[in-house]
Amino acid sequence: MTIRVGIIGTGLIGEDHGRKLVNVINGSAVSAVTDVNIARAQEVATLLGGARVFDNGLDLIASDDVDAVLVTSIGPTHAAYALACIAAGKPVMVEKPLAPTVEECERILAAEVAAGKRLVIVGYMRRYDAGYKQVKGALEAGTIGDALVLHNVHRNATVGEAYTSFMTMTDSMIHEVDTTRWLLGEEITAVQVVPPKRTPLAFPHLQDPQFAIFTTETGILSTVEFFANCQYGYDVRCELVGSLGTSSMTNPGLSATIASGQLTERVPADWRERFGAAYTAELQAWITGLQHGQIVGPSAWEGYAATKVVEVGVEAVKTGARMEIAYVEKPALYR
Numbered sequence: 001m002t003i004r005v006g007i008i009g010t011g012l013i014g015e016d017h018g019r020k021l022v023n024v025i026n027g028s029a030v031s032a033v034t035d036v037n038i039a040r041a042q043e044v045a046t047l048l049g050g051a052r053v054f055d056n057g058l059d060l061i062a063s064d065d066v067d068a069v070l071v072t073s074i075g076p077t078h079a080a081y082a083l084a085c086i087a088a089g090k091p092v093m094v095e096k097p098l099a100p101t102v103e104e105c106e107r108i109l110a111a112e113v114a115a116g117k118r119l120v121i122v123g124y125m126r127r128y129d130a131g132y133k134q135v136k137g138a139l140e141a142g143t144i145g146d147a148l149v150l151h152n153v154h155r156n157a158t159v160g161e162a163y164t165s166f167m168t169m170t171d172s173m174i175h176e177v178d179t180t181r182w183l184l185g186e187e188i189t190a191v192q193v194v195p196p197k198r199t200p201l202a203f204p205h206l207q208d209p210q211f212a213i214f215t216t217e218t219g220i221l222s223t224v225e226f227f228a229n230c231q232y233g234y235d236v237r238c239e240l241v242g243s244l245g246t247s248s249m250t251n252p253g254l255s256a257t258i259a260s261g262q263l264t265e266r267v268p269a270d271w272r273e274r275f276g277a278a279y280t281a282e283l284q285a286w287i288t289g290l291q292h293g294q295i296v297g298p299s300a301w302e303g304y305a306a307t308k309v310v311e312v313g314v315e316a317v318k319t320g321a322r323m324e325i326a327y328v329e330k331p332a333l334y335r
């Protein structure tokens, strides 16, 4: 059975995911697209071999030609589309964040609970990255003992002037929030943000780098160094320190060259290159699950929890204080 996907938002990642759904993923087709920029939607529809172009997302969701929906429009539009998919009983993958506010995420949780079944997944693709999976595997196998400290590095070559010190939390460290929760299997209960000395190579309004400390339920510390203008490439990795050893990952290059006494390895240019394989694995898991009547991927609860942490995290950026995080009770649907 081919799953016919409708894509809402044909920007950078909407086009990327669309190409994978058409050319790489087994069992999927792209039957419909839409974007507020209709010319852009038309262009992507042609690139994807002639998907139908809808004037708006709600008509796309209602279409009989759409079995499942991929929401890759800008964050503030996510909640309305996710809620419409739940009302229509259609599976939906929402790119991160599930929604930018906790209030919207709670409405999505309530709608799914009222519907009595899971339909929503959120695009936290690092869960499908080979390196992160190996670190989690070392913890689960008991090889490194009890988890004590997780160190995360998240570096980006450069960012534009529109990027702010709060986006370090809402757009970037939100990935480490999800990685921390998933890798350690615990909720984050407190966050503190400590600003290091600033690089001279960032726009003056931006605190760069930014350093966060997340504390989990059992007291594991997860540190994040986020550096938006590191200049040299895209560098994302972690090291998990346990009571018996550590497990760490490299920023995987595709090849290395040894010559003239030097070992050189390519650093990925950006997130598309670094996590290309993870996006493919994430989409394949979603589509294969749908073919078997299952919803496979991070749940709306995972999306809610990540948004909750970064909402408090933004306050932590403002105050510098250690801020506690309290969640709503986890509905049985997500246990």
Ligand code: NAP
Pocket: 008, 009, 010, 011, 012, 013, 014, 034, 035, 036, 037, 040, 057, 072, 073, 074, 075, 077, 095, 096, 097, 123, 124, 125, 271
């Ligand atoms: P983008 O290139 O700006 O694309 C977003 C598209 O959505 C634009 O074409 C935009 O049109 C369109 N849009 C705006 N409002 C809309 C609406 N109401 N209905 C339909 N389309 C609408 O952004 P992007 O980089 O692809 O990011 C899209 C989403 O993916 C964001 O939530 C982002 O956080 C997420 N993302 C996740 C990852 C990851 O690693 N998982 C990586 C990148 C992006 P206009 O440009 O005309 O406004």
